[in-house]
Amino acid sequence: MIKAAIMGYGTVGSGVYEVIKKNQVSINKKVGQELKVQYVLDLREFPGDPVMDVLTHDFEDIIKDDEVKIVAEVMGGLHPAYEFTKRCLEAGKSVCTSNKELVAEHGAELIRIAKDHQVNYLFEASVGGGIPIIRPLNSSLTADVIVEISGILNGTTNYMLTKMSREGLNYGDVLKEAQAKGYAELHPEADVEGWDACRKIAILTSLASGNQVDFHDIYTEGITKVTSEDFAYAKKMGCAIKLLAVSKKMGETYCAMVAPALVRKENPLYMVNDVFNAVCVEGNMLGASMFYGSGAGKLPTASAVAGDMVDAARHIGKVVTIFWNPEKLTLAPKEKMTHRFFVRMKSDAKDAKVFGDVEMIDAGIRREIGFLTPVMSEGEFEEKAKGLDIISMIRMEG
Amino acid sequence: MIKAAIMGYGTVGSGVYEVIKKNQVSINKKVGQELKVQYVLDLREFPGDPVMDVLTHDFEDIIKDDEVKIVAEVMGGLHPAYEFTKRCLEAGKSVCTSNKELVAEHGAELIRIAKDHQVNYLFEASVGGGIPIIRPLNSSLTADVIVEISGILNGTTNYMLTKMSREGLNYGDVLKEAQAKGYAELHPEADVEGWDACRKIAILTSLASGNQVDFHDIYTEGITKVTSEDFAYAKKMGCAIKLLAVSKKMGETYCAMVAPALVRKENPLYMVNDVFNAVCVEGNMLGASMFYGSGAGKLPTASAVAGDMVDAARHIGKVVTIFWNPEKLTLAPKEKMTHRFFVRMKSDAKDAKVFGDVEMIDAGIRREIGFLTPVMSEGEFEEKAKGLDIISMIRMEG
Incomplete structure (x- = not known):
């Protein structure tokens, strides 16, 4: 015994x-x-x-x-x-x-x-x-160098974003409903500000790299600023909006970030809805694998x-x-991460040209423009966005 | 060293x-x-x-x-x-x-x-x-009693079915193309007849039960009889057709089967396409989890x-x-497994009534009827189907 x-x-x-x-x-x-x-x-x-x-x-x-x-x-x-x-x-x-x-x-x-x-x-x-992810990372994927981890690691925010997407509701209304149902806490900051997902991607990055990642070093953005207009644009682009925790290998270190992201239909994370969680792990030999299940409860x-x-x-x-x-582990600075950026501005189309060859997205929302930039680094984007009247910006994943 | x-x-x-x-x-x-x-x-x-x-x-x-x-x-x-x-x-x-x-x-x-x-x-x-599934089953999900395993365990057949679904092609043409691309072998029986998936579900059922499952005991049906008409009906029902390997707990044992199945949009296996594999594991405490990735290569x-x-x-x-x-492990007889059955018959709608309260499906195909039976056991279905002029039958999962 x-x-x-x-x-x-x-x-x-x-x-x-x-x-x-x-x-x-x-x-x-x-x-x-x-x-x-x-x-x-x-x-x-x-x-x-x-x-x-x-x-x-x-x-x-x-x-x-x-x-x-x-x-x-x-x-x-x-x-x-x-x-x-x-x-x-x-x-x-x-x-x-x-x-x-x-x-x-x-x-x-x-x-x-x-x-x-x-x-x-x-x-x-x-x-x-309940998703086995620590043991697979630690004992199964050991012959691989982990190139990227991206995950939906917080059930509360995924429930809220799914609801916003399906019902066209605003953040505030969805939060109230999630609180009433017991899916979100009275003080929901740990979830909605991304702090919970941040700690989790810090743990996964530590296991991928073998060294201690300080979660304070990870740039973290929650879902509090995501609006129903953002979802209207996302649908035009055939994308979902998910709170993604991402960690990418860069040279001898990793760069990690938690932020809302546009996820395309081709990405297996696209269909992860409600309170479910999922983690995609990409190895340099294995390619991509995904672990999906009940992330909380x-x-x-x-x-x-x-x-x-x-x-x-x-x-x-x-x-x-x-x-x-x-x-x-000293993480690579966020400024080095590259993506396409989806931008909304109170402006007209010619002002978007500062970002180069952009793709205009028309979601039928008046008195603003929405567009996707070419792939560029966070640093480059910040530089170009200086002084512009940006309503919102969401990164596009993959 | x-x-x-x-x-x-x-x-x-x-x-x-x-x-x-x-x-x-x-x-x-x-x-x-x-x-x-x-x-x-x-x-x-x-x-x-x-x-x-x-x-x-x-x-x-x-x-x-x-x-x-x-x-x-x-x-x-x-x-x-x-x-x-x-x-x-x-x-x-x-x-x-x-x-x-x-x-x-x-x-x-x-x-x-x-x-x-x-x-x-x-x-x-x-x-x-490359999907970690053996180690999670063996070392992670150990506090659960495994209630059900269902998986897309063969990349070749999943590639072929995906192709048939997307391009409306017939089995024979898709096989030729898969062989030309090197995805299917010249003698493709092990894949297309389901033998490969059968061995794999035998291994998973052995690990779930803790005893030796003889793969010869598992009812196995391949994809060779799936037609483009079946896909037309599947689309009407909002389903994909997948070669599923399934093992369900029944009392103190399991019942296992490999066969083409209709998979609904809500099932995470629905979106597993091309040569990818995935395994859903349902524990009595954990609920459902899914493991997804490159099943071969x-x-x-x-x-x-x-x-x-x-x-x-x-x-x-x-x-x-x-x-x-x-x-x-003595498996439960296949006859005890229950599903809904999708049936095509050269007949008219009143002949479908032998299966009870059926749901007629109209895919615009002439001189036949297609319908979904209520949930019944394999044994009951076989009994009722005796002597009927059935064109094809595909089980519906979940």
Whole structure:
């Protein structure tokens, strides 16, 4: 029997408990012995919930029990999750987490501490919820040099953009509706400003490069300025508008960005709608592959955490190699990224010529022009756009 | 330094050699030491090719070299691949393969032999070419009970069906064109009769259930009878026609089938076109996820084999758990599978009533009727269809 603990009995934590209870027989078979949840840590009480049998309010109960070999950290936030994780690893317990803030901030350090203590720090659930993407990147695509990663990594914003596209609604109305349905939080900034997607692309870029990417270095733009007029133009161009997190190899480093983007029908990300997430990975040998599924939600995320617990149980005493060193990767400056840019200006067509040979797009909106520039760098675009009366700009992907 | 050998210098074998040469620096970093190809085994000579430096015609050179710890078996076919693989594993060498025939036929046995000798038998490239699907099933989705797998697992037939759909061509013309382009073989039966997809769904069902599935037990129907008229009806229904390999959990076992199927727009498999492959996996907790990419081709397949070689190098002396026991799984009989059936008959509408409350489909084709039955079992359908003058029948998925 292998004993485990779950730290946090919120949405994901109660999901992990439910997944293990429900699939106990099949999980035990895959582990090769029983995986038993011995403790659930939460400060609250849950009267009438069977979890009361294993509930504790004291982290020390877990840390002092040498038989506990696996801990799921599903508390969220940086503190005390960081301190608890570190102490668990140092006490010889593997930790499995869905905590993207902590992984993005301290991933490399915690992986090193785990290795030093012959245990594992696993974080499949931190990106893409239930979609297996961390393990494929880490263990499957290892013969490839990763050339590009592009993903729809946030379910809330994808739900909102899908709704805007289908129903012609404005940002504000869609946000209200998403909040009413529980898809968006009362303080939705982490989602709508792109901060959540930013942490996730930082984690993926760290794994692709093998070095620590600081998410603060990644240019991040949310969806708050996307309007129904933008969607009218997008449809004219046969495109969807998606909040894309992109990371591209540039020489010996990567350049990463989170921003709304026009995605063409030919791109497999075009059809990723509603709360679904997807990640495209392009290797220099493999070409493109895509991983698609439920990027959030209680049970999909819990399934990924519990899958890591099975993996940790199979690797007691063995360290799973994770290629992520603490040395910081200096990202290439955003100004070097190249795209076509879709621009709306209060002007007439001849003013668009400053961007070169542009393609005019007519979506029937008066007193403005819309056009696509040729491919140019962000730096070049900024230079040319100086002093112009630009209403909005959206990058075109691929 | 870890020494490796490649058995077979055909399309995939030369690809593996190329991938390792090209990405040697990054592969060495991920392994933690140099991965060196010491031998390439092939009966032929390759004058002028740098492979001549490491070419051998004698398998004994590899087996006798105790320093060779990893062998890529990319010869294809059952013999001598089976004997060579067995001897390598027994000699303490891990084997990585793209050989789906061998994996489908002897997978469980070879995994057990590998385990007995503290080495690994890895076969990511045997299903879905470059798409990571074996490792996610085996190591990521372990907390879930797999409820359904459905996939487009053969690139040749998907290319042909895409072409038929887009250009309104007939099967025979598309086959000729695919053969001229090198996408289909001169003897195309393994692809067009569904045998290739059948072996692959047998492998996936074995991994989902943990027991050995005999591919001979899987009902398999190819694409040779699909006509341009079928596509006319499919378009009326807003569907694509795909060669689907499907495996569904039924009680304690699974029921599997390979056959052309109508796939609706809402299904993520709908947009999988040309030579691309994709696998949808539905877990009881996770919901649906999809893995998409290049299902065949020299470099994608070679990338998957080389990725397994990196994994084998990271696991020298450690066994990667693979949940696939030699006990045979008795599949549920095909007759128990349920779908809607699309039927074309030389008849008039009232004769369709034998199938119950059918939905008539008018694709403007004279002297026949086309209709969708309600959901019923294969057994029930066969019973009702007895003695009727049916032109064609295609199942509807999802």
